[in-house]
Amino acid sequence: EVELVESGGGLAQPGGSLRLSCAASGFTFSSYEMNWVRQAPGKGLEWVAYISGGGNVYYSDSVKGRFTISRDNAKNSLYLQMNSLRVEDTAVYYCARAPYITRAFDIWGQGTMVTVSS
Amino acid sequence: SYELTQPPSVSVSPGQTASITCSGDKLGDKYCYWYQQRPGQSPVLVIYQDSKRPSGIPERFSGSNSGNTATLTISGTQAMDEADYYCQAWDSSTVVFGGGTKLTVL
Numbered sequence: 238e239v240e241l242v243e244s245g246g247g248l249a250q251p252g253g254s255l256r257l258s259c260a261a262s263g264f265t266f267s268s269y270e271m272n273w274v275r276q277a278p279g280k281g282l283e284w285v286a287y288i289s290g291g292g293n294v295y296y297s298d299s300v301k302g303r304f305t306i307s308r309d310n311a312k313n314s315l316y317l318q319m320n321s322l323r324v325e326d327t328a329v330y331y332c333a334r335a336p337y338i339t340r341a342f343d344i345w346g347q348g349t350m351v352t353v354s355s
Numbered sequence: 356s357y358e359l360t361q362p363p364s365v366s367v368s369p370g371q372t373a374s375i376t377c378s379g380d381k382l383g384d385k386y387c388y389w390y391q392q393r394p395g396q397s398p399v400l401v402i403y404q405d406s407k408r409p410s411g412i413p414e415r416f417s418g419s420n421s422g423n424t425a426t427l428t429i430s431g432t433q434a435m436d437e438a439d440y441y442c443q444a445w446d447s448s449t450v451v452f453g454g455g456t457k458l459t460v461l
Contacts, residue, residue, distance in 0.1 A: 272450065274398075282390070282398065282441050284450035295448040298356070331397060340445060341388050341403035348397055 239263035239344055241332050246349030249322050253353070259315035259332030259346055267310035270335040272342060273317050275328035275351075285330070286317065290337075300326075322353045357446035359453035366459045373429040375456045377442030380423060387425035388443040389418055391436075392455075398441065402427060434460050 245257040259271070273285040286306035287295040294306050305318040315332050329350050333342040360378045367373035377387060389402040400409050402418035405425065415430045429436055437460045442453040 274450075274452075281439075281455040282392075282443075282452045284443075284452060287448075287450065297449065333398075339403050339407075340386070341400050341409075342390070342398070342443070343400050343403070343409060345397040345399070 239334075241334060241344055241346035243330065243332055243346045243349040246330065246351045248352045248354065249319075250355055251322060251324055251353055253322050254318070254320045255322065255351060257317040257319065257330055257332075257349060257351070259317075261313045261315065261334070264334070264344075266308075266313040268337075270337060270340070271306075271308060271315045272333045272335060273306060273315075274331045274333055274342070274345075275326075276331070276348075277325075277328040280328075283328070288315070319351070322351075324353050327351060327353050357444070357449070357451050359442055359444060359451050361440075361442060361453040361456045363454070364457045364459065366461060367429075367432045369434060369460055370431055373432045373436070373458055373460075375427045375429075375440050375442075375458065377425040377427070377453050378423055379425075379444065379451075382423050382425055382444060383421045385420075385444045385446070387418065387420045389416075389425075389427045390441045390443065391438045392441065393438045401440075429458075432458075432460055436460060 303321045329348040331348045334344040386404045390398040392398045405420040406418045
């Protein structure tokens with residue numbers, strides 16, 4: 238079964254750090270583009286970051302310079318290092334798979350909640 | 356930065372056709388994707404590359420994209436289709452989501 242499972246969410250103080258992980262199973266992880274998408278409470282979807290199978294990365298302007306996306310193809314894992322956290326980073330964070338040929342976010346994880354508060 | 360605009364809400368009677376629009380500058384020159392999100396659940400891809408349906412998505416879901424507007428059409432809408440719907444496109448190296456449309460089936 239194709240599955241993505243996020244972990245690492247929790248409570249952080251403004252200015253603090255968290256590292257999210259996304260464990261992939263049931264498919265050849267290295268062959269897919271991967272993304273992080275977040276959703277603030279009661280709000281819409283917001284794209285956060287992208288990484289290709291080979292490690293090319295892109296970020297939204299709202300997180301550029303503060304967040305770092307990475308992957309370990311040997312461990313079938315995706316990561317999001319979040320530094321200098323702000324209250325407005327509070328959201329459910331989803332990892333999502335995207336096949337190169339369609340670029341559609343065809344598989345999503347269940348999400349992990351990040352709360353930034355003092 | 357590129358923006359996608361959706362109506363905040365659309366209402367439809369059961370069995371009727373629902374249309375949800377997504378507008379963006381020259382959106383027809385890009386591929387548009389649509390996601391369904393039921394309350395408390397993760398998003399699900401329902402249309403990719405403007406008009407293609409992933410396996411497992413009912414035939415009543417269809418899509419089109421031309422000019423500045425993409426449209427998600429749900430024919431014979433069922434109560435289970437009540438959800439939030441988001442359009443999405445790639446703009447150069449970034450991903451853009453529309454603000455979402457709440458579909459109410461009443």
